[in-house]
Amino acid sequence: MLSLGSNLGDRLAHLRAAVAALEPVLVKVSGVYETPPWGDPDQPSYLNAAAVVQDDAATARDWLHRAQAIETAEGRVRDPERQFGPRTLDVDVIAVFDAAGRPVRSADPELTLPHPRAHLRAFVLRPWADLDPAAELPGHGSLTALLRTEPAASDVAAVRARPDLRIQSAG
Numbered sequence: 001m002l003s004l005g006s007n008l009g010d011r012l013a014h015l016r017a018a019v020a021a022l023e024p025v026l027v028k029v030s031g032v033y034e035t036p037p038w039g040d041p042d043q044p045s046y047l048n049a050a051a052v053v054q055d056d057a058a059t060a061r062d063w064l065h066r067a068q069a070i071e072t073a074e075g076r077v078r079d080p081e082r083q084f085g086p087r088t089l090d091v092d093v094i095a096v097f098d099a100a101g102r103p104v105r106s107a108d109p110e111l112t113l114p115h116p117r118a119h120l121r122a123f124v125l126r127p128w129a130d131l132d133p134a135a136e137l138p139g140h141g142s143l144t145a146l147l148r149t150e151p152a153a154s155d156v157a158a159v160r161a162r163p164d165l166r167i168q169s170a171g
Contacts, residue, residue, distance in 0.1 A: 001050060001051070001052055001053075001094045001095045001096075001128055001135075002022070002050065002051045002052075002053055002063070002067065002091055002092065002093060002094060003048065003049075003050055003051075003090075003091070003092040003094050003115075003118070003123075003124045003127070003128075004018050004019075004048065004049045004050070004051060004089070004090070004091055005035075005046045005047065005048045005049075005087070005089070005090040005092075005123070006046065006047050006074075006087070006088060006089050006090070007037065007043060007044045007045060007046040007047070007086050007087065008044070008086050008087060008088045009075070009088050011046070011047040012032070012047060012165055012167065014074045014088050014089040015032065015047055015049055015089075015167045016167050016168075017070070017073070017074055017089070018051075018070050018074070018089060018091055019049075019051065019167050019168050021066075021069075021070045021073065022051055022053055022066075022070070024055075025053045025054055025055040025058070026051060026052075026053055027052040027053060027054050028051075028052050028131055029049060029050070029051045029052075029131075029167060029168050030049045030050040030051070030127035030128070030130045030131050031049065031127070031130060031161060031162070031163060031166075032047050032048070032049050032161075032162040032163075032165040032166070032167055033047070033048045033049065033123065033126060033127055033159050033160060033161055033162060034046070034047055034048075034160045034162050035047075035048050035122075035123040035158060035159050035160070036158050037084070037086075038084060038121060038123065038155075039083070039084030040082055040083075040084040040085050040086075043085060043086040044086065046123065047162070047165065048123045048124075048127060048159075049127050049167055050094075050124070050127035050128040050130070050131055052131055052132070056099040060093070060096040060104045060106055060111060060113055061111060063093045063096055064093055064110070064111045066091075067091035067092065067093055068091075070089065070091050071087075071088075071089050071090065071091050074088045074089035075088045075089075076088050076089050076090070092115055092118075092124070093111065093113065093115065094114060094115045094118045094124060094128070094137075095113065095114045095115070095118070095137060095138055096113055103138035103139075105138070105139075113138075114137055114138045114139060114140070118137055118140075119137055119140040119146050119152070120151055120152060121152065121155070122147060122152040122153075122155035122156045122158070122159045123155070123159055125137075125143050125146050125147050125152055126147065126156065126159045128143055129143040129144060129147060
C-alpha cells in the first residue's frame, strides 16, 4: 500500500502523474482528500490519496525505488532541514505484502515496514480505509480502530474528502 501526497505546485497533477506511473501495477486508488500539513505546520495544505498496488515479483526495496523514481520525476527535492516540509510529491511505502498475503517487515532505516508513523496519521489511514475498510496495518491492528485511537482520531475531522477532484478516470 502506498500513500500519495502533494502540497506544492499543481497538487492534483502530481497525484495524477503518480497514479499514471503506477498504472501497470495499480489495483485501486482512493479518492482525494485535502489535509493540513503534518509535523511542520508552516506550509500549504496537502492533497492525499492511497494506492493499492501489486507486483508479485517486486521486493519491498523495489517499491521504495519505484516510489523515489516517481517523486523525482515530479520534481521532488528533499530538504534535510525540513523532514516533514513541503513537497511536489510524496510517495510513501506504507505496507508491503508477499505473494501469500503475509506482511513484509523491515527494520532498515531507509525502509522500515510497516511505515513507522502510519498508525499516527489520519491522512494515510482514511484513504486506505476507503479502499479496504477491513484492512489492517501490520503490527497495529485495523484501520478503523486506528482511526478511532489518538492521535489519529483527533485528526480525522481535518481530513476532508474532495469528491470534486479525481485522480483516475471512472473507466
